[in-house]
Amino acid sequence: MNMRNIIRLLSLGLCLSWPVYIFGSPEDDRIAFQAYFQARFPDVPISEYVNGIYALDENAREQWEQIEEFPPYEFAVENGELLFNRPFANGSTYSECFDNQGPGVRQLYPRFDAERGEVITLELAINLCREVNGESAYSYNSDELNSLSAYMAWTSRGNKIDVVIPNDPGALAAYESGKQFYYSKRGQLNFACSDCHVISAGLYVRADHLSASLGHPSHFPVYRSKFGKMISLHSRFYGCVRDVRAKPFEEQSVEYRNLEYFLTYMSNGLIVNGPGARK
Amino acid sequence: MKLRIFILLLAGMSLCSAPCRLPAQQEISGLQVQEEQVASAIDAAETARQNAAEAGAEWLQTNDLIRDAREAFGNGQWQLALSLAQQAERQGQLAVEQALRESVAWRERVVR
Numbered sequence: 001m002n003m004r005n006i007i008r009l010l011s012l013g014l015c016l017s018w019p020v021y022i023f024g025s026p027e028d029d030r031i032a033f034q035a036y037f038q039a040r041f042p043d044v045p046i047s048e049y050v051n052g053i054y055a056l057d058e059n060a061r062e063q064w065e066q067i068e069e070f071p072p073y074e075f076a077v078e079n080g081e082l083l084f085n086r087p088f089a090n091g092s093t094y095s096e097c098f099d100n101q102g103p104g105v106r107q108l109y110p111r112f113d114a115e116r117g118e119v120i121t122l123e124l125a126i127n128l129c130r131e132v133n134g135e136s137a138y139s140y141n142s143d144e145l146n147s148l149s150a151y152m153a154w155t156s157r158g159n160k161i162d163v164v165i166p167n168d169p170g171a172l173a174a175y176e177s178g179k180q181f182y183y184s185k186r187g188q189l190n191f192a193c194s195d196c197h198v199i200s201a202g203l204y205v206r207a208d209h210l211s212a213s214l215g216h217p218s219h220f221p222v223y224r225s226k227f228g229k230m231i232s233l234h235s236r237f238y239g240c241v242r243d244v245r246a247k248p249f250e251e252q253s254v255e256y257r258n259l260e261y262f263l264t265y266m267s268n269g270l271i272v273n274g275p276g277a278r279k
Numbered sequence: 280m281k282l283r284i285f286i287l288l289l290a291g292m293s294l295c296s297a298p299c300r301l302p303a304q305q306e307i308s309g310l311q312v313q314e315e316q317v318a319s320a321i322d323a324a325e326t327a328r329q330n331a332a333e334a335g336a337e338w339l340q341t342n343d344l345i346r347d348a349r350e351a352f353g354n355g356q357w358q359l360a361l362s363l364a365q366q367a368e369r370q371g372q373l374a375v376e377q378a379l380r381e382s383v384a385w386r387e388r389v390v391r
Contacts, residue, residue: 024391036390183385185377188338188370194388247337255335 049215080151097129106156112171146230153274178262187246219276320364327371336378
C-alpha cells in the first residue's frame with residue numbers, strides 16, 4: 001500500500017469518527033465563506049470581491065483603474081475571438097461543444113462530468129473540444145488557450161457564477177478533495193491557501209497586500225504585468241504552491257481542477273469579470 | 280646565482296609537497312570507507328522523496344538536493360554529497376509527516 005493510500009485511509013477513518021457538525025454541505029460552506037469576509041471587511045460590498053486585491057487596497061486600486069483604461073488583455077480577447085470562430089479542419093467550430101453554442105459560458109465552469117467521473121474546467125473543455133474534432137490539444141500555458149479563455153470570460157462578463165455540485169458521490173468527492181487541498185498546509189514553509197487568503201487577507205506579504213479568496217476565480221485569465229502575458233488560474237495555483245516551497249502540480253492536474261471546483265463554488269453568486277489585469 | 284636559487288626553490292617545493300600530499304592520501308583513504316555510506320544516504324533520500332511524492336506532499340527542493348548530492352558524489356566531494364543527501368532525506372520524512380498531520384488538521388481551518 002503506497003503512502004497516498006495510507007493517508008486517504010487515515011483521512012477516511014477520521015471522517016467516519018468525526019462529529020457530524022464539521023460536514024457542512026457545499027452550500028453551507030459557501031454561505032459561511034462569504035459571511036466570513038463580510039464580517040471581516042464590513043465596509044467592502046460582497047460584489048467588490050470580484051476585483052481581487054483591489055477590493056481591499058485603495059492605492060493599488062487607483063493604479064489598476066488606470067491600467068483598465070487601456071486594458072492589456074484586449075489583444076488576447078481579440079485573438080481569442082478569431083480562434084473561437086475559426087472552423088476546425090473538419091468544418092466544426094468550438095461553438096458546437098458548449099451550451100448555448102458558447103462563448104459566454106465561463107460562469108458554468110468548472111463542472112462535474114458524471115460520465116468521465118471528473119471535474120472539467122473551461123480550459124480542459126476547450127482542449128477536449130479540439131481533440132473530439134481531430135485537432136491537437138493546446139499546451140495549458142499557451143497564448144492560444146489563454147486567448148480563447150480570455151474571450152470566453154469577456155463574453156461572460158456580468159453573468160453570475162453558477163457552479164453546480166450535483167448529488168453525485170464523485171462530484172462531492174471532488175469538491176471535498178478541493179476543499180482539503182485548500183485548507184491543508186504544504187511545502188517547506190508549511191502554508192495552506194487559507195493561511196494567506198482567509199486568515200491573512202488584507203495583510204501585507206512583503207510589499208503587497210494579500211487578496212481574499214472570495215472572488216478569486218471570477219477574473220481569470222489575467223494579464224500579469226510581471227510576466228508580460230496572460231496567465232491562467234492554474235498557473236497562479238502553480239506559483240502559489242511553488243512559493244510555499246512545495247513541488248507544484250501540473251496545470252489542469254486533478255488536484256488543481258478539484259481546487260478550482262471548490263474555490264469557484266465559494267464564489268457562486270458573484271459575477272464573472274474576467275479577463276483581468278494584475279501586477 | 281640564478282641556478283642556486285632555482286635549486287633551492289625546487290628543494291623547498293619538494294619538502295613542502297611531501298607533508299601536503301600525505302593528508303590528501305589519508306582523506307582519499309577515508310572517503311573510500313564512506314563511499315557506501317554516501318551511496319546508501321542517496322538511496323535513502325530518494326526513497327524518502329518518493330514516499331513524499333506518493334503522498335502528494337513533496338517539497339520543492341528535495342529532488343534538486345538529491346541531484347546535487349549525486350553530482351557531488353560523482354565529483355568525489357563525498358562529504359558534501361552525504362550532507363546534501365541527508366538534508367533531502369529529512370525533507371522527505373518531514374513532508375510525509377506533514378501530509379499525515381494535515382490529513383486531519385485541515386478540518387480545523389474550515390471556515391464555518
